[in-house]
Amino acid sequence: MSPREIVALSHYLTKGSDSRTLSDATCEVAFADIAHTSCLGVEPSELAGRSVLLSLSTQLVTGIAMIELDGVARRMLLCPPDVDMSYAADLIADAEIDAIVTDTPERWQGLGIDTIVAAGLPLHPAAAAATTHATSWLMLTSGTTGRPKIVAHTLAALTGAIVGDTVAKDAPPTWATFYDIRRYGGLQIFLRAVLGGGAMVLSAPGEAIGHHLARLATRGVTHISGTPSHWRKALMNPAIGSFRPDYVRLSGEIADQAVLDGLRNAFPHASIGHAYASTEAGVGFAVNDGREGFPAALIGNAPGITMKVVDGSLRIKSTRAAHTYVGRGAPSLTDADGFVDTGDMVELRNDRYYFVGRRDGVINVGGLKVHPEEVEAVINQHPSVRMSRVRARRSPITGSLVVAEAVLASVADAGRTGAIREAILANCRASLPLHKVPAAIRFVQQLEVTASGKLARHA
Template sequence: MIMFLMLQVTGLGSRKGNKLPQKKLFSITGRRDISNPAFWWIDDHGYEKKFNFQDLSAESKRVADLLTKLGLKKGDKLLVILPRLPEWWFINLACIRTGIIISPCTTLLRANDIQKRLLSSKAKCIIADDPSSITVDQVLGDCPELKNKLLISSSENGTDDRKGWLNFKHLLKHCDGNFENIKTLSDDAMMLFFTSGTTGFPKMVEHTHATYGIGHKLTADYFLRVTDKDVIWNMSDTGWAKCAWSSLFAPWNNGACVFVHHTARFDPKAMLHNLCQYPITHLCTAPTAYRSLVKLPLSHYKFQALKYSFGAGEPVNPELKTEWFDGTGLDLYEGYGQTETTFICGTNYPEVKSRDGSMGKPPPGIDLQIVDDNGQVLDPGTEGNIAVRCKPNKPVGLFTCYLNDKERTDFVFKGDFYLTGDRGQMDGDGYFYFVGRADDVILSAGYRIGPFEVESALLEHPSVLESAVVSSPDKERGEVVKAFIILTEDYKQNDLTDLITELQNYVKSTTAPYKYPRKIEFVETLPKTVSGKIRRIELRNNEWKHHRQASS
């Protein structure tokens, strides 16, 4: 029996005049029943749930009915802070049906983070799990746009009851599954992701029904290479764009099964157990996870079906690729993309042969170049900005703008190109090579961390007079957050070891804990420009220079 889910993302073309085919753009078809599901969910307590595409269609219609009964309509914003619960997927699909703009957020956010996101997005509704609901309540008085709060328990035995919150599961029991999809255009906003920057709080990256609904067909075909016979396990947090990439749009565009393990912590042995126990054909996780796996006797584990493994979120070093291949006999592929894009460069497709040290070539439809700061194409072999050509024809998978932030939007669009903020080179054969970030954003274990947020948190502590945050090399996580701190006079005589721990815990309590500085150095001065701006680049370059010298 053929099970299918057909969602109308757009059927009316674009209001900008670029007419798209008059058809459903995000369609999912495939031979999927409960014995061969489209969505396969497990947790640490032995619970397991399977859904075919028809189940997903029915559940998402009921959620769509619920959201509209709450008064939400096309164009309204909805923040979702949930761990890897099935409802996260139902809600995403329901928002596509209703035209509601969803903004997924990580459960690691603290009160200040949530408040900034609610105020920036002007969200009218929030859906959260138990711990996140407590955090949300700390800032509600300052978020006048928020009208509805829905609670979903993270545990099977949870009651979903909390004062001031609506019980999501209870309301859903009274909702109709005969919801009629709202008509949307290809360039209507569909998703908002928050991504860290260097000079301010996270930017709101806007994607449309076309950029993700269609754009991730490239991700499916040329990065993941999934089919309707495959089962993909992508371990990304639900708050990151990568979860939408590889746990929703790309696999379901090609009819693949999405495997999800709902767990509170990363356990490499449990991860290997899943690969041996379940018919997972595709694995996608951060290189940090692979570094933990290669320390185990991989030859003792027999994977049931794994044929593709991918690293994402940060570059994969050659040594890790070798260790993974020696332990499993599998290549470790990497694909390049951002929150602002879909898949734009890689090696995992037949048209491209791997080349040592290279991040590969762009897929069809993506014109990737190396350009200068003004958007002028540079000669092969010259280091410059990795950029995507967006004029005269903008590729479907490219974001529209940083919402309500024209200055930062204009900054990344130069000439005919979108500048990714990464530096690289291209050789004479069109292969790209990653050099590093052009700005001060830190990529640690797959997390993207803006120094401004960490510096702001540190400055709230009474011991900190000034702070500068940069990346520092780390064997396990690729790079980590390091803070250079000038102390206030009252704290200069304190025990610095205790103060380091106190500052680290303070940052964890003030902002998302993954952002805390794993390294802290107390200094008397910080390098600055004539105008008084801290030269993070000087601190960062010294960190990496000392690392290279120590390694040589």
């Protein structure tokens, strides 16, 4: 690709209203100002053609740095704040990193990188660097254990689902996401805000959900995304009552009927949908009919994407998929025919596919398979339950048993957990084979959600 064909993110800064901003809990920056200022400690052009690792404490500075470096750097590796530093040397080697932009330089000393660039606010005047490179965007997979895999995207692939996603010109949206924008789901929203002429309100680590919801309401957020776990937590908070988004999306985990119905109740007039996307496969498809699962007709038929189900798992071939894993000895991202095996298991019932769980999350009860998510979906149907987690318990007889923890939607129900437990178990027995019915259900105050917004299953 010749430089003149590259359209970098900075190209979009002056599109749309002058008043659009990028904000977090403490700061606000106008997009138009980023065009002639910089957060970097060197001239942006000094990073031209470099392979840059971004490790910053805030999403705000990360977002500005991404805009400054897209079209300038050869590669840009987005490190989420919880990156396991024991893999730092591996990441640097695999991604051929030769410059690090960070506000915690002490963490990145001694790894053989000479170019360590500071970054932070306030912005200072600087000339934007020329667009010379089709920057390769490198992201880490959100796997819970072991060495993270590096996935490479182009900006074109990352934004493939956005082009044609038309947004009304007269009322530009204000975007928000519960995700961190250094992860695939959050980056999708950030890019929509930059490309689509809207403003964006970032999440802040450690911020109480009530404060976050109040901030979203005050900033007038209209479009927002998160995982079902993010949304279940939000729905439990009284501050949800003052928040009135027009457009609500779920992704990253299975959106079961209970959470879709809960959002419908909370936001009766909003467009509510769930999207299938992953760091590797990209944005797959969106489901906007208010029901869990997706129409079987989407298989082979969705725009820009070919899907098939093999051995129960969803396989996706898409122009929006990542193009490769990066690094020595990295496995192949796609099979010989170009399909990504998502590892997400689906079941066909009455012309609709339902997600039942992850292939690697199966619990084996005496030789019979159980997906925790399919049991959680049944437990979550009980109106008194907001979220649940199903896990394996060791058994000397069947190897494992299924047990569950549940969080009540309202503290007012705390006095009747016995009756609720019985009702949940009756639901489970009515809709699941016996080996999938939890042997025990414990009520807990809360369930941990990981930094990537997913229910913590290995805690």
